[in-house]
Amino acid sequence: MYWYVIEPLDVLLFREAKPFSPSEGSWAKGQFPPLPITTFQALRSALEQYEQKKRDLEFLGPFLLDKDNTLWLRTPKDLLAVKSKSPINEDIPEDNLDEKTNDWNRTEHLQPACLGEKAWKHFCFDSNALQPMVTPPIDKNNEFICGKPESWITFNALIEYLKGENLRNPQDFHADPWSVQILPHIQMQPGTRQVKDEEGYFTEVAIRLHPGWRLVAAMSAKLQQTVVRLGGEGHRALVSLLPDFQPWHKLAAYEQPKDATNFAYLLTPGLAQAQVAVYGVYPTSWQDNLYGCVSDRPLLWGGVSTIQRKEQDKEFALLPQRAFVPPGTIYLFKNILLQQADYLLPEMGGNWLTTFRQLNYGKLLWGQRT
Template sequence: MTQHRDLEFLGSFLLDTNNTLWLPTPKDLLGVKKKPSGDKETPEDDLDDKTNDWDRTERFQPAFQQDKAWKHLCFDSDGLSPMVTPLIDKNEFICRPQPWIKAEALSLYLAGEKLNNPRDFHDHPWSVQILPHIHMETGTRQVRDEEGYFTEVAIRLHSGWKLVASISCKLDEPFVVRLGGEGHRALVSPLPDFQQWQQLAAYEKPTDASNFAYLLTPGLAEKQPAVYGVYPTNWKENLSGCVSDRPLLWGGVSTIERKNQQEKEFALLPQRGFVPPGTVYLFEDIPEQADDLLPTTGGNWLMTFQQLNYGKLLWGQR
């Protein structure tokens, strides 16, 4: 079998039992729900933070800092404007939609339409399993002094759910692939006539009407050499707001030191550097370099990220 080393990859995303495509929920979306009726008002602490029975959705908006409500608060003049919730009725409260959204609903969101159907959202379809392990010293009945105890965190997809991804080669039949370096295997099967991505393909490039971008896959936003944030430095003058679940400046690269090796190696740690999917950017003007959320320069590692479609943006209009 011919080995391909220049394959492109997009994903992975989620597919349910009905072959419905699910993608990360945009992080600027808010659910608005009416407070329970009755003589006794429900305390704020008892209201659900995340629900699947809200009445409508709204979006975070950049704060209007000239409003008198902000006059006693100070913000970095060189930073982005804070993102705030829209005004709602006193008998309503804000909650977060569930973390996965149907591809069909995401296309409506990118078109600027409001989403009012909670069934277009889904909670994480997996469970976490903690597996404790011990390493025994070879030839003894004793646990190893070094790395003798460790735990493995396993993510178990619920029955009927699958991972789905796009790859730049044709698959004619199911086959088994190896995942990672520990011998794990996965069964890969082609999906004939899978058309759900087509409704999102129209949003892969910005248009004259585009004023926001949604991050589909993990991105890498360079603030300065070896320091990363949620948005890149060269976007700053074009941005009017950003919504993520990470601080605006929060990550970077590190170095690792291996046994029997004198020099430390460069290491890019995903939990420290990558911007999570679903992050949303609001633009006053589209930057010249906005093809993806990746650094403009780099070595082989950057080429790998590009082939894996890291930092892929979908463009919409509010």
């Protein structure tokens, strides 16, 4: 695998999977970072034989790289920020979990609720689902939960996290290093100064990475420095080889579970099959072996669908086809099942599943926690 720095030369535009048609008031949101297949296709386009439909390449990424070539990954979604109380912040509301913060003293993890305790006596939960994840007990006289750490974590801090160590440095976390740029598109009626009544106006949301920040990804083919198209509207990015990328060599030690491993961190978007053609946060086959998991909204991926309605013919449609589990999702296991310890992907799926495996969708890193 060769690692590459991908430096945008313009804004980046990756439309969400929602069906979109330009019309009055339409709004096409963006999705960033892009899904692996989008970045892979951009790199593969630099190969002479890229048009051949062969599944002979592997890919990993994309992730973020700062100006110092530090690798940044998604923050584990079970982390909470804990701050010590002082006369200055005694009146700050506690448990403000919707906001990210970089002002804290240490981190804690969400943990499975103990439903046998008296406090849960009058709460009812689906017996066929995982138990809820709750905040851990802390010294409320001296500390309070002030939110969650920022969205990105350095690879070194993630390694400490996988070792079960308590993180205490807010500088190991970073907010999203990009800004949103609104791109309105207006099409005029020929020979007039009026906007077209149909398909005359729509708005897109693009991403502009902050100075010094770039994407980084690996592919099993060597490229010379080149410029590729990345995303929509013909936006371009400079691709350069990154020799001897040490951060991944260190993370690769956590690709496989060990005897004492008891949790997994999702490095890349995964696909958790709950039922046939239905995707959830965790696979149904894992449920009996899970204490709990912490995730977020799915990443939708569009595609072509044939819809069969009652007493009607099949019709063509463009709809989100799969809901990927977002990176940073955490799974707490009772026992590690080695046959499930490689990827968060369905067991069967044909050529598309082969593609997802070669592009390292659903890649898990394994850790140990007491």
